[in-house]
Amino acid sequence: MSSETPSRWYRANLWLHRWVSLVVTIPFLILCLTGTVLIFHEEIDAAMGIVPVSPGLTGDERPLAESVDTVLAAYPDQKIIYLGIDAEEHPGLAIINTVPLGDTGFDRAALRFTSLATAKLTEERIESETLTGFLLDLHAQWFLGPVGELIGAFLALLVLVSLLSGLVVYAPHARRVAFGALRKGRGPRLLQLDLHNFIGTVVLGWALVVTLTGFLLGFGTLATGLWAQGELAHVQAEYGGEAVDVRAPPINVDTAYRAALAAAPQGWHVSSIMWPGTDYSTRRHYTVLVGGSGLNERLVRVVLVDAETGEVPGTAELPWYLKAITLSEPLHFGDYGGMPLKLLWTACTWLTLFITGNGAWLWWNRRKSRRRQAVRTKAIS
Amino acid sequence: MRRPLIPVLLLAAVSIIGIVAMLVAESVWDWAFLAMAAAPLVLGAAMLRHRRD
Secondary structure (H helix, E strand, O other), X not given: OOOOOOOHHHHHHHHHHHHHHHHHHHHHHHHHHHHHHXXXXXXXXXXXOOOOOXXXXXXXXXXXXXXXXXXXXXXXXXXXXXXXXXXXXXXXXXXXXXXXXXXXXXXXXXXXXXXXXXXXEEEEOOHHHOHHHHHHHHHHHXXXXXXXXXXXXXXXXXXXXXXXXXXXXXXXXHHHOOOOOOOOOOOHHHHHHHHHHXXXXXXXXXXXXXHHHHHHHOOHHHHHHHHHHHHHHHHHHXXXXXXXXXOOOOOOHHHHHHHHHHHOOOOOEEEEEEOOOOOOOOOOEEEEEEEOOOHHHHOOEEEEEEOOOOOOOEEEEOOHHHHHXXXXXXXXXOOOOHHHHHHHHHHHHHHHHHHHHHHHHHHHHHHHXXXXXXXXXXXXX | OOHXXXXXXXXXXXXXXXXXXXXXXXXXXHHHHHHHHHHHHHHHHHHHHHOOO
């Protein structure tokens, strides 16, 4: 490279890599730091007592309707809009969202837990008041709500540009310096440059996955809104019917659970139930999400259950864009493979954090030495 | 220009396949895919141990 004049393609990528990376340095540092904590959100929440310790499944669970009755009795001015069952992360617990009676969305939802074995309330906290909730607000939305999510998507796009342009800039270097070689004893700049290139290649695959999924997650609220206004609105209009009592629908949650399970493919399980009269159901239907195993566990299907008759008028798959976003979440946070994967995620995050800082230092150092050189040249002339 | 990048891209591809496959896979295969996902880090650490330029 030294003997050749750099091509326009190379210079364009060098310019992009330098300036795009510098622009995202500070936000990216914040994302890496908050992301590191969020990798361990389950452990932190459990240690802080925000999520009750899962009692496990005993095989002797009480009907879900008893949990519902317990929550409704404890909060007479609220209604239930959501009940979730997560046998892997929270075995033995029902996760319930309540909202004030007039609400249909999750904006003011409060999180409740009941033990499936006793149908009694356990701990209760609101997610956004926790440390991890606070950090998630910062990491995913920059405290700006859905607009912040789009800003996050834009930042992810910039990081993606930085990664790809960095790859182009690295190519001539790879030809000259062997992979893993660190030129020690030839000044701090060369050593830092080799470290930057070496670590950059090591974390490239991981960084591409996390950046691309971060970009997709930035469109989460927008895509859900699009789905709600399009396909879901169509379903709501088609299956409208007479409204039921949304606080105490005629068909209880256990009947809706069984009806959805019967309509789902063999071996699938119910993961979430949304009550009639929410933004994600109709005035008389429960919306039940069912999932299978492996990839199908993430790619849930939607089952509508008539809250008056218990019939299932229809099932639907999520649109492709929501499937992509749903799959992006675990791939972004690395929380689907237990502690070994979380440690790998942490190592990659810190290495990326290091090359972000050392990249900024390389730019600053080059600028400083160029200035010194200019002063020297001026003095000599 | 492209040739020196092939090993780097291969390494990144192995890592990406490992990360994605781990989400899809169940039980015993998890470890194999975790090894793939961590391969660049492991290889990088091994290279650092053996090269002392």
